[in-house]
Amino acid sequence: MATDYVLAHGLIGLSLRPLAAELGTSDRMLLYHFGTKDELVADVLRCSNDRAAASIAALAPSRDLRSAVENLWAAVQSDPVDRCTRIYVEASALGLFGQEPYAAVVRAANAVWTAALVAHLVRSGVADDLAPRAAELVDAAFMGFQLDLPLDVDPAARARSVADLADTVAALA
Template sequence: MPRPPDPDRRAQLLRAIVDHLERTGIDDLSLAPLAEAVGTSKRMLLYYFGDRGGLIAAAMEFSRPDVGQIFANVDTPERLAAASTDLWHALTRGAQRHRVRLLLQVLALSTTAPDTYGPYGRRAVEVVLDPITTAFRDAGFPADEAAVGATLVVSGLRGLCQDLLVTTERERVDAAAALLVHSAVFVDAAPAIDR
């Protein structure tokens, strides 16, 4: 009978994998060179993650803050704004701050190589968008406005993360994040866009 995977060893490998992918990029990910870089074998990567897709999915999951927890107790616009600010801090100051690079790489690749990376990019958006949309509804927004507000928070903060990584101008980007959160949460109604 095969021995069950060791969760501590899997977590240790996952940390090393994510650290490596942040430095080298994910575009031409190959399991054999990755295994060598993190001090294991391709066979062990397959044992712990199944395949290349499973490894990417695990790395993405490991790299994202627990958005469900951050937005769990939202029931007012004020708490929604506070949770959105907490998300910004998690992305730019917390343990995940270095992990944002991996997310941005996968999202970019999902547009240029959609057959390979599209599912991971969509999942990365949905897994964050869904709990924030729920939080907007719990704070009193109608369903359609909740989805729009959550999209503004998710996509806006993600864009500001990229700006911060590129420019390192924290004061300006923090001010923009505060304005974005305020605009998303304390607006009477979203303007219609001509179609």
């Protein structure tokens, strides 16, 4: 329930009182169960990331590496992965400056997320030795694309960028 609230309202500026009210409890009870607000947020981030990774795991295999990139982008843009990614970006910004528990949770989330991408690529016929390299490139590009989304980048330009990425990654094979 806390994860759903954060996915709907965001992480930055999160206040325990409205969260507790939404959950039908008190902010003191949240602290009793989680210890600190940071630990509650860390649990929310882990749950959110697990949901995103499960969505990728549920994807049908793609026909080839190029289509896998396109299918992964479509999945990343759909709910719930899109909302989970936005929370990840917020936590990453906090973790970038070494703020804990964000830095540690983001590192762990990266490992889970990357494993989901690699697994999808392998299920799609990508060689085991190439899949991690392709996943790293895809993940980095997707993160950049997602950071630009609120900037009203032309959808046609974004589609071209995704197609270019798919061609580039496919050329690795």
